[in-house]
Structures are given as structure tokens and as C-alpha cells.
Amino acid sequence: MPKRLQLTFDSELLETISADFDLRAPNREALRQLAFVLDGDYDPEVMQVLNLATGVGKTYLMAAFIEYLRAKGVGNAVIVTPGKVVQAKTIANFTPGQPGYIAGSPVPPDIVTPQNYAPWIARLNSGTQPASGAQTPVLAFIFNIHQLIAPKTLEGDTHGSGQEAMKRKPRRFDENAGVLFDYLRELDDLVVIADESHLYGVSAEAFHGALRELQPAAMIGLTASVDKTKDHVIYEYPLYRAIQDRYVKAPVLAFRKGGYTGAAASEEQQLRDAIQLRAYKQDFYDTYADTHSRARLNAVLLVVCADTEHADQITSLLRTSEYFGSDFAVLQVDSNHDKEDTNRFLAGLEKPDSPVKAVVSVNKLKEGWDVKNVAVIVTLRAMASEVLTQQTMGRGLRLPFGAYTGVGQIDQLDIVAHQSFEELLDAENVLQQFGLEQAVKDSDPSRVRTAIRQAAEQASGGDALDGTPDASADGSPDGRISASRGVSIGVETSETGQPGMTIRHIPETGTSCTPNFPEPPQVVTITRNPDFAEVTYTFPVTTVKQEQPRFDLSAIPRKTIADAAKRVTSAKDVLLRKEIVAALGKDLHGADLESAEVDSIPVAAEAAEHALVKLVLNLQQVPKTPETAGYVKSFLVPIFCNSVDFAHWTVKTLGCAQALLRKIISDYIKELSREIREVPVIHPKTMPGSGYILLLGEKVHAQIDNRRDFVRGRVYAGWFKSLFSAESFDSYTGEYELAKLLNTSPSIVWWHRLHPADGAFVSYNALDRYFPDFVALDRQGVHWIIEAKSERGRDDATVAAKRRAAEALVQRLAAETAFAGQYWGYLIGFESDIAAADSWDDLKALAQPVSNLV
Incomplete structure (x- = not known):
């Protein structure tokens, strides 16, 4: 029976990895599709091909996929490249500190090449095995396809740089580790990733045969050129897209x-x-x-x-x-x-x-x-x-x-x-x-x-x-x-x-x-408004971090461990009995008889304790640290074993003990997750910058008076209270009209249009953030963080979450040393309120903002 990976589709993990590697949208989609396919009844002997246009970032997808494999407990991957140039580039992509290194994994893979078997040998000697969620690096064997093809003969040099020597080395016995090719072939979780896979298709018999000879649990192909009559394409992102x-x-x-x-x-x-x-x-x-x-x-x-x-x-x-x-x-x-x-x-x-x-x-x-x-x-x-x-x-x-x-x-x-x-x-x-x-x-x-x-x-x-x-x-x-x-x-x-x-x-x-x-x-530069050339202010950039209590198994009360141990059953195994009944003209059938109790298979106390230690340390959420391992071996499991109500272990009592011990850990993890807190962190950022450059060929336009003439992103001049002489906007009835209101209101001293490139944002949870549209200073000395919103946002849950976060921020700024002596407020201007207001004071009355001005 062919080997097949046992990977359950994990949407949350995929999102996390995609964010960590900053994957582009098509690579995110390709990664999800690949994970979905590998959770199904795929054929390990058929290459699952991802057809992505050149330049989209296939190597980033490869790196993110290897991280997904690591997080799922898959420990071995062979990356096949078409030649020495791509092989060297790929090795650099996976080596921290090298030019072109792709960051994103907290545990970068250990790289094995024909020239360097050391990480593989070290892994064999350590006896470390990958586990789901473990901090064990994936062993990534990066070979070019010519190094995997069977040599003409196994006799001869394996240390030279010639092709035949390179081909012999993986198939010859190494005194420190054995035969690499045999090791790979015997793995249950080997994943082969073929870069430029159009070169290894079915028609390329020698190349394709070398990959199949490894008998991997999955073969993945990455290419920008497919043969749709022969390749099994599971995701496609063509060049025109x-x-x-x-x-x-x-x-x-x-x-x-x-x-x-x-x-x-x-x-x-x-x-x-x-x-x-x-x-x-x-x-x-x-x-x-x-x-x-x-x-x-x-x-x-x-x-x-x-x-x-x-x-x-x-x-x-x-x-x-x-x-x-x-x-x-x-x-x-x-x-x-x-x-x-x-x-x-x-x-x-x-x-x-x-x-x-x-x-x-x-x-x-x-x-x-x-x-x-x-x-x-x-x-x-x-x-x-x-x-x-x-x-x-x-x-x-x-x-x-x-x-x-x-x-x-x-x-x-x-x-x-x-x-x-x-x-x-x-x-x-x-x-x-x-x-x-x-x-x-x-x-x-x-x-x-x-x-x-x-x-x-x-x-x-x-x-x-x-x-x-x-x-x-x-x-x-x-x-x-x-x-x-x-x-x-x-x-x-x-x-x-x-x-x-x-x-x-x-x-x-x-x-x-x-x-x-x-x-x-000619280049057009947008400069500071001369009337406000010396104005600076500090924006409260806000991030949210999750504070989780330290994972510490010693926090589980001793009484909880002992009480669980006392529930381990010492009953005997049950032998079910049936009488075979034969009736004239009818088939044979069984009739239930009284069951018989029989002794379960005995297990040595040391073996039972070892099995329980292994169970705890292999649980996905348990940290694989020396401190945790020491505590489990020296205290948690011994306390559990010393608290049982029987003298001799059996297969049945061990199974019951494993279930109860697993539940203790599971309950502790659930309790720990309930204690996670989201804590806002404020990072003062000096604003504004010195100016910005328009795209080549763009120019500054005169102000307009109607929506029909508005062009999104176009730069308009004439703002005498803006910190900059000209500004661009994303909407007319929202941002542009609000800018006109701020510009003409007697209560406003100055205003600043914010752009995403300014990096002025407020996070409203650990994953999501938003970029306000304006900061304005009024004559009461309040700095207002302002957003212009369409009417659809009045009942929107996300807008409400942003508002709550901003209101909490405004209150918190009253206690921040970097903002001592300053007043801050937050206002959402919906389109109908902006249209109805003749001044800033009118808009405040309609929008009901919050501030920390007492």
C-alpha cells in the first residue's frame, strides 16, 4: 500500500504561516489548496503540480509549505532543483544570514546537501524525532536532479565534483550514517518538492524515475510551464493574472x-x-x-x-x-x-x-x-x-x-x-x-x-x-x-x-x-505648507500583543494528579462468549452467553512509567524543553504512578492511565488559553515626514466642487491649513469633503492627511489594524484622530471594533508619559454627517466623538 501523509487541514495555522512569510495572495491560495489536497485521498505516486507564473514568488510558497509540514510533525523533505545554479540559490534561500534568505519560520530547516551530510548524521545520532507542533527543524535535503539519478556503477570515487561521483554518494554506504538513498526511501513522511517541475515530467523518464524511486509520501511540483495533457495541476495562477x-x-x-x-x-x-x-x-x-x-x-x-x-x-x-x-x-x-x-x-x-x-x-x-x-x-x-x-x-x-x-x-x-x-x-x-x-x-x-x-x-x-x-x-x-x-x-x-x-x-x-x-x-515634490513648516506632533501608533501565561506543568495541583490516578481502573479484561446455534433449515448464528473475566497482559512498572512520560512529552502543545522533560520524568509521572490503587500494571490499566493523564494536560491547556490577554502597546511616532514625490508624469490639480470631477488618488492643491501644500484622497463625499470642512473651520488650527506609507495605525486586536484618515489640532488644544466613513459603516461590526479600540486608546493616552500635557480625541465622520455640517463644531455635535479633555 502506498505511503500517504496524515495531514489534517488547519486553516488557522495556514493563516498564521501566510502572515509570517508575508505571502502574496496567489501563494496563500496555492498553499491552502495544497494543504487541502494533502488532507484527502491523493495518490502519492502522482505529482501535485502548482502552476504559478514566473516572478510571483514560488520559493516563498515552498518555504511556507515546509514550515506547514514542520508544524504538522513532518520531518523530511527533498527539494529537487534542475541544476547547480538553482541549487545554490535554494540553499541560500533556506540558510539564515545568507543573501536571499526567506524569513518566516521560527525553526529554519536543517539543510543537507551532497557536500554536507552533517545535519542528517547529527539527527540520526541524537535520536530526535519530529512531532506535531514540535521545535524540531525539518531536514531539507537539497539536491539537483542529476545527483539523484542512479549512477552507471556504484564502484568508484564519491568525493569528486564529477556527475558520476555525485550520483554515487547518496547510494553508497556512509560509515557515520548508512546509505542516504535507502534512508529516504524507508521514511513514512518523505515529501519531494520539485522546483521547475516541468523538467521532471513523465516524458523525462530518467528524471521522473529518480523521484519515484524515492517512494515519497507526497510529490509536489512548482512550475510556470505545465503540460495540461500530462500534469496533474491542482492550482493555477497564469501570467496574465x-x-x-x-x-x-x-x-x-x-x-x-x-x-x-x-x-x-x-x-x-x-x-x-x-x-x-x-x-x-x-x-x-x-x-x-x-x-x-x-x-x-x-x-x-x-x-x-x-x-x-x-x-x-x-x-x-x-x-x-x-x-x-x-x-x-x-x-x-x-x-x-x-x-x-x-x-x-x-x-x-x-x-x-x-x-x-x-x-x-x-x-x-x-x-x-x-x-x-x-x-x-x-x-x-x-x-x-x-x-x-x-x-x-x-x-x-x-x-x-x-x-x-x-x-x-x-x-x-x-x-x-x-x-x-x-x-x-x-x-x-x-x-x-x-x-x-x-x-x-x-x-x-x-x-x-x-x-x-x-x-x-x-x-x-x-x-x-x-x-x-x-x-x-x-x-x-x-x-x-x-x-x-x-x-x-x-x-x-x-x-x-x-x-x-x-x-x-x-x-x-x-x-x-x-x-x-x-x-x-519632471519630478513633482509635495512640500510642507510654509505656514506650518515647523509643526511636528507625536502619533500614538498602537499594536496589540497577546500575553499568555507561561506554560508550566508544575502549575497543575498535586491533588489533581493524584485524584486522576485513583480513577485508573484495575478491572480484568472481559472475554465475550457466544454459543453457536445450528437450527434445521437455517444458517448458523450466535447466542450471547455470560462473559468471562480474564487477566490482562502484565506490564512492568518501569515500562508503564516510560510510556506515560513519552505520552506527555509527545503531546502537541507541550513544550519540548529540557526543563519540561525533567519535570515530567522526575515529578508529574512518578506522582501519578505512586497514587494508583493497584500494585501491578497491565495493558488495560496503562491505557486507562494514558487517557486520564492526557485529560489532565488537556484541561490545563484549556484553562491556560482562557487566561490569554490582549494588551495594547503604544509606540510614539514623530509626524509628519518631510514630504513626498508624485509618480513620474503626475501633476498637482486645482480643487474641485463636485463629485463628477473627482479622481481617486489625484493630488489637489489649495489647502491653507494642511501641513502639506497638496493632498490626495480616496473618496469625495468622505475624505475630500471632510478635508474642505477642516480647512475652512475657525476651530481648526491645522490638519494632516494620513497615508498608509506614514505608518500611523491603530491595532484593534492582535491581527488587525486600521489607518486613520486625518489628525487635526483644534483651538482647545485637542489632537483629533479622524476617520471618514461611508454610511454603510454605521452598523458594521468591524467599524464598531475600531471605534472601541480608538476610544480606549484616547483614555489610555492620559496616562502615557510620552503624551503628558496633551489632549487627544477620536471622531468618525459618516458621509451624511459631513454633508450636514458647516463647521468642525457642527460635525462634533453630530458625530458624538470622545476625548480625554476633562
């Missing part, structure tokens, strides 16, 4: 209307266009980094060549003075250039001092090359017979600053095509040629052709590339540079605000070989 949800860059297919004609000349012109585009994007990278206090980052050009010989030619060309003019600015990465210096430059590609501006490779770029700053990919005509693999295209999808910026030239990946307008129209499947078939929900060729045609028409109109994400339909967003955003496929960006796959032209001017890119838009 990752683009819409702003987890990765939006790909842009860029082309010259006339294409690139001529052999060598065409490649050179295509490279010049790509280099100009890279330099254009670099301006946006630099401006964003400077204005957001981030380290500068090179916008990198990735050049995809047909083969290594072609890559040699292109690298030499790009290093000449007509292009980058530096050997260090161009890095060649292929099978002929895989040396230490190359890997060092490649590893440092995201560092501010990296000299590399272009990477030249072939179309088989390996998985695991996970950099964030590829801004432009160019596919040269010499590789026209091939398609750009999705894995290669995916190398450029990660966001350079870790999150969506709202700046198109940063949040987009440009792929410069070698084809002309006509060639693109004639192509049978354009998106597949560039690895983009999953970038749109519906890749209908006719829709793609329409987008290409429309982009070419924009070219005829003389439009140019734009650095802003929200240009208007006519290409003239509020007087800014006339520009074309290209034509979106599959997502109506102008209506939904979601990014999507785009096709656009590369602008040309007359006979010039240089594309006509406009200057990046």
Missing part, C-alpha cells in the same frame, strides 16, 4: 513599422534601438531611485542570440566604442562562459556598483537566473527560426524595485522584435514566438493582428513612447508629452486601471537611425 495583479512587469512587444532589413545592418540597427530604449528607461530608474531614497539600479538589456558563435559576435560588437565602449558593460553568459568571473558579475547584477548594462546569451537561458532589472529584451533575426522560450522571457518579469511603481517605463518589459509590421501580421502565432501566449487571457490571433495594426497606425501619426501609465486616449494627458502607450491586448487598461500585455511601435524620425524618445517627465 500576475500582470493584472501587478506582481510582475507587463510585457510590451515593440517593433519598427518597417522592421529591420539587410543582414548585419539590420541586427546593428535593432541593437541600437534596444540600447536607446535601455538608456531611456535608465532615466526613469534613476529618477525613481533618487526620489524614493532607493539605491540606483542598472536597467539591463538582455540580447538573445541563436547560438554561442552568434553570441560571441554580438558581444564583441557591443563592447566597441560605437555601442557600450566597455568590456565590463557587456556580460556574455552561455555554456562557453560559465566561469567564476562571469558568475560573480551575474550575481552582482542588481548591485548599485554593477558595471553590467547588457547581458548576451542564447535562447536556452537557465532557470534560476532571477534578476529584477532586465528592462529590455531583444531577439535578433539570426534566431528567427526559433521561438523565445517562456523561461527566457520570464527572466525579465520581476519588478526592479520589488513592487509596482505606477511608472510605465519601470513596470514594463520591452521585447524588441526583429519583424516588420507586415511580418508580424503574417505570423501564425505572434505571442507564442515571444513566449507571451500566457500573458493574455485570450490570445485570439485576430485580436493580436488588430492590435498590431492599431499600433502601426499610431506610428503613422507620429506618436512616441510615454513614461506615464495613465495617458488619456488622445495621447495628451493633461498637457504632458504627446505619447502613445501602445495597444493593450486582453485587458481594457483605460477602464479597469489594470496593466496588461501591450503592442507598440518604436518611433522613427525621417532618415535618422536614432529612435525619437521624449524626455522623461
Whole structure:
């Protein structure tokens, strides 16, 4: 019978782990789905595949899943990687202190590699076994797939770095531990996690066979490329959704209307266009980094060549003075250039001092090359017979600053095509040629052709590339540079605000070989209002911590232990008796007879005591500490055993004793949980900051007088009592109207619009918090924490919980040293109250706020 994990679905644990690892929404969903499947009647011999788009964070999902396994008492996982590069990266991901380490687990796994068996040997020698909820680390065996395939022969060296030596080592006897492969195969709880699992599918017989030979209790696959005819996919998050949800860059297919004609000349012109585009994007990278206090980052050009010989030619060309003019600015990465210096430059590609501006490779770029700053990919005509693999295209999808910026030239990946307008129209499947078939929900060729045609028409109109994400339909967003955003496929960006796959032209001017890119838009900084430039205040940031009494089994009264022991039954076992009755013409049947009492199987007193100690220490909630173990062995169990009313232990009395002892511990834990208290903690935070930068291309707008003209997130000027000269809002009838009221009320001295980035929040329980909308100082000297709410919130339980927490905070501030001599209040302004009020005093009368002003 195949081995299968015994994992019960634990929703609360999943939520905790997802929060600890700060998982993105799709990874949270994938983790829940995986836990749900493993709680069911799954087939251990079938790989459960999670298909997530490149750049979403599959390694974070892997780390969170291993933590879930640890918390559930599963102690062994084999992580399979496709090669040495990904293997080294994965080891770093799970090693505290290493670059790329994924934090989140209180007990990081112990890492075993072909070069380091020490954690495995130590575990075997210690005799420690994992238990549900235990603090024992998972043993994570990180191997690349080539190291798991059976060698040609077991005879030979196991210490060398060659492939055959690496293959022999797990299958050869180790004098300190035995045979690793046999150890793994005999485990009941082994989980195999295959990274880039599309490489180990059923069609890859050697790879797939190596995984099945381990006979794991579960096989999990993580990939961005599945074969839906063969793979058992349990969760899917395609690329187009990752683009819409702003987890990765939006790909842009860029082309010259006339294409690139001529052999060598065409490649050179295509490279010049790509280099100009890279330099254009670099301006946006630099401006964003400077204005957001981030380290500068090179916008990198990735050049995809047909083969290594072609890559040699292109690298030499790009290093000449007509292009980058530096050997260090161009890095060649292929099978002929895989040396230490190359890997060092490649590893440092995201560092501010990296000299590399272009990477030249072939179309088989390996998985695991996970950099964030590829801004432009160019596919040269010499590789026209091939398609750009999705894995290669995916190398450029990660966001350079870790999150969506709202700046198109940063949040987009440009792929410069070698084809002309006509060639693109004639192509049978354009998106597949560039690895983009999953970038749109519906890749209908006719829709793609329409987008290409429309982009070419924009070219005829003389439009140019734009650095802003929200240009208007006519290409003239509020007087800014006339520009074309290209034509979106599959997502109506102008209506939904979601990014999507785009096709656009590369602008040309007359006979010039240089594309006509406009200057990046100017940076707009929102500064302090001169009348309040020196004003600061302290905001009471509030968190809630849970205080739980220390788990201490010595708190269980001795009398409770002794009384339970006295209830252990010493009765004999019962032998049920039936008489077999045969009646003419009827089947045989049994008739009950008087039962007989028989002696139960005896158990030695030492064995019974040992069994009871083991029971207590293996209970999930009992801490696995030396102090707890010592108390259980030296006091709790001996007291229990000395209090029983019989002299000799049996199997029956031991079973009864185990049940009673388990109940004692369970009752103590329930009592302990009732004593958990939620305690607010106040963290004084000096406000406000010095100012903030608008997204590139945005500008400040004049105030408005009606809801129809309001745009959420737009910045409006004209606030003479605000601490800042201009502000943005999320709603008109709530926040915007309340700001106007505060701005014109004689009772208000100043007001400050709060944004989530300010970090000014109030927690209303241990898990949830909210961000108020305003702080205002009135002429009575009261600082008011203010929220604007829709009418729906009047009877909302969450709003009520927030209000209770804020009211308690206001009272508590009267006793806080950091707020001595200050008065604070809290007010919720519902839309109808804001509309009915002509002043701050009117709103207070309607809203019935609370304050600590006596």
C-alpha cells in the first residue's frame, strides 16, 4: 500500500504561516489548496503540480509549505532543483544570514546537501524525532536532479565534483550514517518538492524515475510551464493574472513599422534601438531611485542570440566604442562562459556598483537566473527560426524595485522584435514566438493582428513612447508629452486601471537611425505648507500583543494528579462468549452467553512509567524543553504512578492511565488559553515626514466642487491649513469633503492627511489594524484622530471594533508619559454627517466623538 501523509487541514495555522512569510495572495491560495489536497485521498505516486507564473514568488510558497509540514510533525523533505545554479540559490534561500534568505519560520530547516551530510548524521545520532507542533527543524535535503539519478556503477570515487561521483554518494554506504538513498526511501513522511517541475515530467523518464524511486509520501511540483495533457495541476495562477495583479512587469512587444532589413545592418540597427530604449528607461530608474531614497539600479538589456558563435559576435560588437565602449558593460553568459568571473558579475547584477548594462546569451537561458532589472529584451533575426522560450522571457518579469511603481517605463518589459509590421501580421502565432501566449487571457490571433495594426497606425501619426501609465486616449494627458502607450491586448487598461500585455511601435524620425524618445517627465515634490513648516506632533501608533501565561506543568495541583490516578481502573479484561446455534433449515448464528473475566497482559512498572512520560512529552502543545522533560520524568509521572490503587500494571490499566493523564494536560491547556490577554502597546511616532514625490508624469490639480470631477488618488492643491501644500484622497463625499470642512473651520488650527506609507495605525486586536484618515489640532488644544466613513459603516461590526479600540486608546493616552500635557480625541465622520455640517463644531455635535479633555 502506498505511503500517504496524515495531514489534517488547519486553516488557522495556514493563516498564521501566510502572515509570517508575508505571502502574496496567489501563494496563500496555492498553499491552502495544497494543504487541502494533502488532507484527502491523493495518490502519492502522482505529482501535485502548482502552476504559478514566473516572478510571483514560488520559493516563498515552498518555504511556507515546509514550515506547514514542520508544524504538522513532518520531518523530511527533498527539494529537487534542475541544476547547480538553482541549487545554490535554494540553499541560500533556506540558510539564515545568507543573501536571499526567506524569513518566516521560527525553526529554519536543517539543510543537507551532497557536500554536507552533517545535519542528517547529527539527527540520526541524537535520536530526535519530529512531532506535531514540535521545535524540531525539518531536514531539507537539497539536491539537483542529476545527483539523484542512479549512477552507471556504484564502484568508484564519491568525493569528486564529477556527475558520476555525485550520483554515487547518496547510494553508497556512509560509515557515520548508512546509505542516504535507502534512508529516504524507508521514511513514512518523505515529501519531494520539485522546483521547475516541468523538467521532471513523465516524458523525462530518467528524471521522473529518480523521484519515484524515492517512494515519497507526497510529490509536489512548482512550475510556470505545465503540460495540461500530462500534469496533474491542482492550482493555477497564469501570467496574465500576475500582470493584472501587478506582481510582475507587463510585457510590451515593440517593433519598427518597417522592421529591420539587410543582414548585419539590420541586427546593428535593432541593437541600437534596444540600447536607446535601455538608456531611456535608465532615466526613469534613476529618477525613481533618487526620489524614493532607493539605491540606483542598472536597467539591463538582455540580447538573445541563436547560438554561442552568434553570441560571441554580438558581444564583441557591443563592447566597441560605437555601442557600450566597455568590456565590463557587456556580460556574455552561455555554456562557453560559465566561469567564476562571469558568475560573480551575474550575481552582482542588481548591485548599485554593477558595471553590467547588457547581458548576451542564447535562447536556452537557465532557470534560476532571477534578476529584477532586465528592462529590455531583444531577439535578433539570426534566431528567427526559433521561438523565445517562456523561461527566457520570464527572466525579465520581476519588478526592479520589488513592487509596482505606477511608472510605465519601470513596470514594463520591452521585447524588441526583429519583424516588420507586415511580418508580424503574417505570423501564425505572434505571442507564442515571444513566449507571451500566457500573458493574455485570450490570445485570439485576430485580436493580436488588430492590435498590431492599431499600433502601426499610431506610428503613422507620429506618436512616441510615454513614461506615464495613465495617458488619456488622445495621447495628451493633461498637457504632458504627446505619447502613445501602445495597444493593450486582453485587458481594457483605460477602464479597469489594470496593466496588461501591450503592442507598440518604436518611433522613427525621417532618415535618422536614432529612435525619437521624449524626455522623461519632471519630478513633482509635495512640500510642507510654509505656514506650518515647523509643526511636528507625536502619533500614538498602537499594536496589540497577546500575553499568555507561561506554560508550566508544575502549575497543575498535586491533588489533581493524584485524584486522576485513583480513577485508573484495575478491572480484568472481559472475554465475550457466544454459543453457536445450528437450527434445521437455517444458517448458523450466535447466542450471547455470560462473559468471562480474564487477566490482562502484565506490564512492568518501569515500562508503564516510560510510556506515560513519552505520552506527555509527545503531546502537541507541550513544550519540548529540557526543563519540561525533567519535570515530567522526575515529578508529574512518578506522582501519578505512586497514587494508583493497584500494585501491578497491565495493558488495560496503562491505557486507562494514558487517557486520564492526557485529560489532565488537556484541561490545563484549556484553562491556560482562557487566561490569554490582549494588551495594547503604544509606540510614539514623530509626524509628519518631510514630504513626498508624485509618480513620474503626475501633476498637482486645482480643487474641485463636485463629485463628477473627482479622481481617486489625484493630488489637489489649495489647502491653507494642511501641513502639506497638496493632498490626495480616496473618496469625495468622505475624505475630500471632510478635508474642505477642516480647512475652512475657525476651530481648526491645522490638519494632516494620513497615508498608509506614514505608518500611523491603530491595532484593534492582535491581527488587525486600521489607518486613520486625518489628525487635526483644534483651538482647545485637542489632537483629533479622524476617520471618514461611508454610511454603510454605521452598523458594521468591524467599524464598531475600531471605534472601541480608538476610544480606549484616547483614555489610555492620559496616562502615557510620552503624551503628558496633551489632549487627544477620536471622531468618525459618516458621509451624511459631513454633508450636514458647516463647521468642525457642527460635525462634533453630530458625530458624538470622545476625548480625554476633562
